[in-house]
Amino acid sequence: MDLDDFASLATALDGVRRSVVDGRASWRLGGRVVARELDEEHVVIRCEFEYRDELLGAFPETFSVPRRFEQHMMVVADLAGGDPGAIEDALEAAWLLQRSS
Numbered sequence: 001m002d003l004d005d006f007a008s009l010a011t012a013l014d015g016v017r018r019s020v021v022d023g024r025a026s027w028r029l030g031g032r033v034v035a036r037e038l039d040e041e042h043v044v045i046r047c048e049f050e051y052r053d054e055l056l057g058a059f060p061e062t063f064s065v066p067r068r069f070e071q072h073m074m075v076v077a078d079l080a081g082g083d084p085g086a087i088e089d090a091l092e093a094a095w096l097l098q099r100s101s
Contacts, residue, residue, distance in 0.1 A: 001084040003040055009088055013095045032098040041080040046094040059086045
C-alpha cells in the first residue's frame with residue numbers, strides 16, 4: 001500500500017475530509033483527526049489503547065508506537081511494508097471511534 005492508496009481508503013469513509021498542514025496530509029471527521037501522514041511510508045492512525053495493543057501483538061511488522069506517541073491514542077502504520085488489510089481495518093476503527101465522539 002502507498003500513501004495514495006491510503007488516502008483513497010480514508011476519503012471513501014463517510015464524512016472524512018483530507019487537508020494539508022505543513023505539507024503533510026491529515027484526514028479528519030468533523031475536525032477530529034482520524035489519521036495523518038508522518039512521511040511517504042508512514043501514517044499515524046487514531047485508536048483506543050486496547051485496540052492498539054491488539055494491533056501491536058497481531059501485526060508487529062505493520063504497527064509501532066514511537067515514544068512520542070505512547071501517551072496518545074495513536075498507532076503508526078508502515079504503509080510500504082505492512083499488512084494492507086490490517087491498516088484498512090485500523091483506519092475504519094479510527095473512523096468509527098471519531099464518529100462516536
